[in-house]
Amino acid sequence: MATTLLRRGAATALAALAIALVMLAGQALAADALPDLDQEVPAQLDVRVGGTAAQPSYRLGFGSGVRNVGAGPLLIEGRRVAGSGGRMVARQLVEQDGGGAPRALDGVGSLRYVRSVDHQHWHLLGFDRYELRAVGGGRVVRDRKSGFCLGDRYRVTTRAVAGAPAAPVHTGRCGLRMPGLTRVTEGISVGYGDFYAAHLEYQDLPIDGLADGRYLLVHRVNAGRELRESDYGNDAASVLLELAHGRDGVPVVKVLASCPDSARCAAPGAGGPAAAAVPLVRAARRGPASLLCSLSAVAGGWRP
Numbered sequence: 001m002a003t004t005l006l007r008r009g010a011a012t013a014l015a016a017l018a019i020a021l022v023m024l025a026g027q028a029l030a031a032d033a034l035p036d037l038d039q040e041v042p043a044q045l046d047v048r049v050g051g052t053a054a055q056p057s058y059r060l061g062f063g064s065g066v067r068n069v070g071a072g073p074l075l076i077e078g079r080r081v082a083g084s085g086g087r088m089v090a091r092q093l094v095e096q097d098g099g100g101a102p103r104a105l106d107g108v109g110s111l112r113y114v115r116s117v118d119h120q121h122w123h124l125l126g127f128d129r130y131e132l133r134a135v136g137g138g139r140v141v142r143d144r145k146s147g148f149c150l151g152d153r154y155r156v157t158t159r160a161v162a163g164a165p166a167a168p169v170h171t172g173r174c175g176l177r178m179p180g181l182t183r184v185t186e187g188i189s190v191g192y193g194d195f196y197a198a199h200l201e202y203q204d205l206p207i208d209g210l211a212d213g214r215y216l217l218v219h220r221v222n223a224g225r226e227l228r229e230s231d232y233g234n235d236a237a238s239v240l241l242e243l244a245h246g247r248d249g250v251p252v253v254k255v256l257a258s259c260p261d262s263a264r265c266a267a268p269g270a271g272g273p274a275a276a277a278v279p280l281v282r283a284a285r286r287g288p289a290s291l292l293c294s295l296s297a298v299a300g301g302w303r304p
């Protein structure tokens, strides 16, 4: 009797072990193919003059780019109940190495139906942040961007990324002129990036009233780490700027250094690259064709 019980116990233990092994094997087969978002260095800087002749106003414009150099695509799905207003809840879909259904991660943010002068569609909020920080001090200006329509807008050409699709996949328009949608998907494929041009939908920061001195312009993707990635060490990039005002009160901005993968950026020592002047430009009349968010692809790839 006791022997039978022992045998039964051993058999049960063996069965449990077998089940555990099968589950482990299943997990090994279905590993997350995570994206790795890589913030590009702020690029194409300029200072745009607006306001009136009597009271001019100045904004520091910048292009920003985020590329995916990970093992899997960034996939975002927004959903809402019909008639529930202009907001969707976002979740991230993580592709699995072994194939099969992607793993869904809830609570990665929200999308809002944005009506701007030029276009209206669903924007993912808070994907990328821009700020100016005083060197040795804190944040002095922060963006007020209305969100992002992610897509494969340029191909990564400055480094090799394995597994990039031959052609862009995410070329959608985030539900352009479709406020009644209940589901929207957007993303960035492996080996592609999403780019936003200077002054487009708040791709700039006001610099009126700032004291002369050194500032860091910091761009940071996934600041709240809501999106699951394989590496968070490359999510910020920065440039070190010097701001001075002439006697006429016109700001003169120079780039002292560019720092990929870091929110800190030290000035180069003697013999380093010379400071580059940021051009001063007059506010151009807004052309309708140039203002469709990031919906038009950037020809020729990323241009720092």
Ligand SMILES: [Ca+2]
Binding pocket: 036, 037, 038, 229, 231, 232, 233, 234, 235
């Ligand atoms: Ca990253």
Ligand SMILES: [Zn+2]
Binding pocket: 119, 121, 123, 148, 149, 292, 293, 294
């Ligand atoms: Zn837009």
